[in-house]
Amino acid sequence: MLSELKIQRGLALPLVAMNLTWFVKVAVTTAFLGRLGELQLAGGTLGFTFANVTGFSVLNGLCGAMEPICGQAFGAKNFRLLHKTLLMAIILLLLTTLPVSFLWLNVDKILIHFGQKEDISAVAKTYLFYLLPDLVVTSLLCPLKAYLSSQSITIPIMFSSALALALHIPINIFLAKAKGIEGVSMAIWISDLIAAILLVLYVVVKENRKGEKWNEGGWWDQRVEDLLRLLKLSGPCCLTTCLEWWCYEILVLLTGRLQNAKQAVGVIAIVLNFDYLLYSVMLSLATCASTRLSNELGANRPVAAYQSAYVSLAVSTISGCFGALIMVGARGVWAPLFSHEKGIITGVKRMMLLMAVIEVVNFPLAVCGGIVRGTARPWLAMYANLGGFYLLALPLGVVLAFKAALGLSGLLIGLLVGMATCLALLLVMVVRIKWHEEADKAHILASDGNLETVNKTRICRMQQLYRDAGEQWSCSYVHSEYSSKKQAKQGSKVLGFPTCPAKLTLH
Known part of the structure; x- marks a missing residue:
């Protein structure tokens, strides 16, 4: 158990640092938008939110299908499968950018249809138009990160993200001054492109060394079965990610319909900013759990996979409690960083107490999602999210917020109940996992369906x-x-x- 804990620590810490750079990057971008003026801040923020909901969440979700395939392939030392999965994922994401681009080019019409002002919608369209190249860059960057992290290679990802963030600030200074909001938007994809180029160079240089994986080939060895396997996993992975992201956006929209909506929206925005910090940690733990589990299953070590899963759950539970304590301790100093209005500060202090309880549930929930993803069964998390968030959390939140007049507290209580239900469902599924069967399935996946090898392995294990x-x-x-x-x-x-x-x- 201690050795497994050390392995997961070495894998998770660089991922946490990498995800934190994303939060800092968003904060830097928001700060530069604010310096351009109130209209640019409102339009740019709205455009970036639209980009997350309709674009980046979809691409990140689709890329989640690489984790079980590449992780199990690496465990089985099937580097050909690793290579062709990377290439297929890049092509899949590039094709997905086509309908997403169409949405972005018509964002002004969509926003006006839903009641946004024309001037803000026009600024949002300008922001998204100059952000379009980031869809292509993300289609390369996300698969590269998944390709490396599935092999427990996370240090290069961390350093490339840190360097891209360091360059993001001077690029913003130059482009914001020269081009205004267009420049702020361009700075995002330029810094992402820098990170992608660094990772491409790392993969090419490292794998071309003598005895490394490049010569294993498989880059252009795609079959229809391989594509169908990727598509079968990418759909549930995408929906799992999107259902969660969309739930939070719907929560903010519902907050805008409360009495004293302006103050309530300010409160939830500040509270969620702290949640995003913790989300970078829980996302890293989920990726770590998925990677470790898929590696061990691919290597045909069901006992080690079982231990990895339960170590991940234990770490996530402790991390959730620790994150909740940090949130409670920071509630007095967090709100003044964003607002000096007394009502907002008081509301943030109260809501962060409730949000702290949510974090205790949210951490193990994220890791359970990583575990079922590592076993190549992401649809379990998809169904749990669909039921917990949309059949329970949001309807219950609406009833408590509007019918019972609990306001923002009611919405968050509904979210807590929905998340707890999701966690209970996934925990039951994790406990019921038959690890030897999952090892056999992983071996079929990682050996490109060689049933003879799988049967021999099963007999040997029974011996x-x-x-x-x-x-x-x-x-x-x-x-x-x-x-x-x-x-x-x-x-x-x-x-x-x-x-x-x-x-x-x-x-």
């Missing part, structure tokens, strides 16, 4: 489960994970191994 202490079984396919017959029987109960048939010939 090992029932060996006597001190006896040696000759098996060229899998190394033993148990040191005694007692451990084997315990493993069969926990992991769900089938009973070894009496007629099986052991050799």
Whole structure:
């Protein structure tokens, strides 16, 4: 367990740093928009929100399908599958940018249709027009990050993100002064392009070294089965991400319909800004859980996968409690950083207490999503999110906020109940996982469907489960994970191994 904890720490910390750079980048962009004027701030912020909801959430979600495929392929040392999955994911994301671009080019009409003012909508369209290249850059950057993180390579991702952030500030200073809001928008995709170029250089240089993975090939070895496998996983991964992102946006929209809406929207915006900081941590833990689990399943080590899953859950629970304590401790100093209005400061102090309870649930919920994604079953998280957020959280929040007159507290209580339900559903699913079966499925995935290899592996594992202490079984396919017959029987109960048939010939 301690060794697994050390592995996850080394994997998660760079991911946390990388995700935090995204938050800082958004804050820097918002600051430069604010310096241009109130109209530019409103239009640019609205445009960026629209971009997240309709574009970046979709691309990030689709890219989530790479985690189980690449993670399990790396565990099985199938580098050809790694290579062709990277290329297929880039092509899939590039194709997805076409309908997204159409939406962005018509954003002014969409916003006006939903009641936004024409001047703000026009600024939002200008902002998104100059942000269009970022769709192409993100279609390259996201798969590269997933490709490397699935191999537990996270340090280069962290350094490339940090360097891109460091250059983002001077680029903003120059372009904001020269081109106004167009320049602020351009600075985003330019800094993303820098990060993408750095990662491309890293992959090409490292994998072209003698004995590295480049010569394994597979880059253009795509089959229809490979594409269907990617599409089958990318849909649920995309919906899982989008359903959660959209729920928060709907929550903000509902807040705008409360009494004293101006103050309530200010309160929820400030509270969610702190939540975004913690979200960068929980997202890293979820990615770490998915990577570790898929690597171990691909390597045909169900015991190690089982341990990885429960270490991840334990870390997420502790992290959630710690994050809640930080939120409670910071509630007195956080609001004054954004506003000096007494009503907003008081509201933030009160809502951050409730939001702290939500974080205790949110952390393990995110990691449970990572676990089911690592087992290549992201639709479980999709159904849980659909039921918890949209069939329970939002309807209950509306009733409590408007019918019971609880206001913003009612919306957040509804969110808490919905998240707790999601967590309960996913925990049941995680506990019921049959780890040996998942290892077999992962081996099929990672070996491109070679059933003969999978069957040999299954027989060898059954031999090992029932060996006597001190006896040696000759098996060229899998190394033993148990040191005694007692451990084997315990493993069969926990992991769900089938009973070894009496007629099986052991050799």
